[in-house]
């Protein structure tokens with residue numbers, strides 16, 4: 001979704017902003033633009049298309065200036081065209097916006113803006129309202145405007161008569177800011193800040209920040225100076241580059257052993273899972289009567305694996321709710337419900353809103369988040385960070401498996417807190433969890449074999465993925481991955497449900513991916529596989545390497561997974577499914593990292 005950058009200092013703002021917009025491309029966008037505030041006044045360059053098109057546009061005039069704002073737009077209000085691209089200008093005001101202004105129609109009417117706006121966007125209306133209130137005091141204009149807005153917004157604003165200054169304000173939609181060697185920078189995303197500094201802060205909601213070459217000042221809406229809470233990014237710039245791989249998705253798949261280790265190891269002390277660094281009291285894990293996981297997409301699929309683990313090992317009820325549906329089902333959460341919010345970005349608006357609702361109901365909460373200081377992390381009572389480093393590919397891979405790693409740790413700590421396991425059981429579990437990185441490396445070393453297997457579904461129009469229990473949960477994620485990056489229609493189906501209708505769709509042209517990793521489900525799953533084979537389907541099977549297949553001549557395409565305890569087989573199987581999706585997309589010649597219409601960070605409902 002929309003990316004925001006602002007820079008002011010002693011250097012060429014245009015180059016800094018264009019480079020930053022390229023770093024923000026992964027968020028998903030359809031137009032890009034910059035505005036420079038310099039000696040020649042405010043100059044705007046914007047167009048529908050890629051950042052490289054914007055770069056070409058700027059190259060023609062090579063505008064100079066040391067203060068500017070830049071934006072990548074993911075269209076919500078108004079189609080994809082040059083006029084609707086940001087920055088927007090009205091009178092003396094130029095701004096960029098991320099979020100949705102819900103009452104923009106009322107504001108248009110109230111301030112008589114009909115026929116005076118150049119675009120169809122809600123954002124331009126904000127510029128017009130700011131212009132109306134601007135009397136030379138930017139703080140007062142921003143304060144008065146913000147009080148009129150309904151909705152979500154991250155705004156970076158230039159005032160024609162305030163040279164060298166960028167003002168910003170936000171509600172829900174994120175803005176991070178930092179001081180650089182010779183000025184200051186702000187962005188929707190830490191990724192754009194990392195090339196300059198590792199120290200940054202997350203702007204609090206309803207505060208006004210002013211960036212200048214002298215540094216950063218922040219005020220609350222009553223005009224009182226506010227203190228800045230600095231954070232440190234714990235990844236370096238190299239983590240944000242492709243490191244020799246053709247796509248970030250491949251790099252991120254390959255990084256999994258390392259980042260899983262970095263997620264697990266600091267949280268195992270004396271051979272036991274430990275959340276003392278996070279300050280999580282055992283009581284929160286021992287006293288809850290049920291758990292409600294809220295998340296979207298891949299993060300929700302991680303939650304489904306967590307549900308299987310916790311219900312099987314702890315014996316308490318776990319609901320996994322799509323955050324985007326949470327509010328529409330009269331959610332039942334209370335003080336006895338531990339809410340676990342899972343999110344890579346920590347900014348997914350549906351997850352954030354659901355979490356806020358649950359907290360109002362008195363639920364204790366833990367979030368599992370990748371991006372430090374993100375809104376979901378701040379909105380929850382406790383946070384466990386996945387140490388996955390920046391995830392740039394839209395398709396989530398390493399964030400998913402590190403989320404799983406945290407869920408394995410939570411399960412074990414919960415068992416400890418409730419006195420459910422013997423010392424030996426706990427030790428065996430931790431030992432198996434610690435094996436995950438090495439087992440994953442084993443799978444990754446067979447990448448070429450997975451590439452060959454991916455070729456068996458390359459030309460398919462539809463793919464089914466079948467399994468039961470944990471295998472089904474893994475396949476929901478595997479299927480999402482394939483759809484996302486290859487555009488092949490794929491459905492994960494609980495194999496027992498096939499006979500209730502969907503088996504009618506199985507033909508010799510419908511490849512079926514089957515995962516069989518759970519001893520207790522194996523015979524039923526193999527029967528279901530035979531059923532689809534009888535209807536002509538070609539099956540690509542993922543099964544443990546020690547399993548004997550009685551009629552193995554039926555299986556031309558089998559991937560043998562390294563053996564782990566059943567509860568952990570999710571990890572090696574997931575890597576194979578991620579690579580299948582990746583190679584299909586690669587061999588189709590698609591833009592693997594930036595699938596069409598998708599955004600990495602979903603900050604609008």
Ligand code: AGP
Nearest residue numbers: 297298299343344345348395396
């Ligand atoms: C995953 O491949 C997708 N890009 C998507 O489903 C994602 O997991 C979802 O939008 C949730 O994002 P979050 O983890 O940042 O909250």
